[in-house]
Amino acid sequence: MLCLAAILPFVYGLKELVRSGWQWWPAVALVSGITAGVVFVRRQRNLETPLLDLRRFGNRTFRSALTLMFVTAVVGAGTLLLVTSYLQNVTGLSRGCPGRSCRAAFSPPSSRRSATSSSTSP
Incomplete structure (x- = not known):
């Protein structure tokens, strides 16, 4: 509960200050x-079995x-943002088309359907 008492007001306050x-x-x-x-971190340091073991960060x-x-996660998200922005703003694709293009480009080959396969096969 103390973790939520730390995260929720912090996020709310930050969003409202920006807005x-x-x-x-x-x-x-x-x-x-x-x-x-701060209270959560101090309490976690003193517990025998903490929810978040802060000693690991040492x-x-x-x-x-x-x-x-x-x-790596930030670079991946930034790359996807730039690719979709490029596809929309430079090539002039609609909003839905870059999403489908990125999904096709970054999905594993086994999950892609080929153009020759269809649902009308015998």
Whole structure:
């Protein structure tokens, strides 16, 4: 529950501050989320069996692998964003067409249907 008490007000406060500018209610939500996050981290450090074992982040191999996975995910998402933007803005395809093109390009060959196969086969 403490984890949710940290994440939900933080996300709400951040979204509202971006959407409507600096107001007191989103700022209070943001500060309460950060406070609950600090309490959550301190509590997790003192538990015998924590929900999130923060000592793992002290391991250089674990931290490096996690960083590499994060960077790979960001690069992959950025590539898909740029490819679909290119297909829409440069080649002039409709909104649905780039999605189908990317799905066909990035799906495994075994899941693609060939042009010769159809549902009318005997």
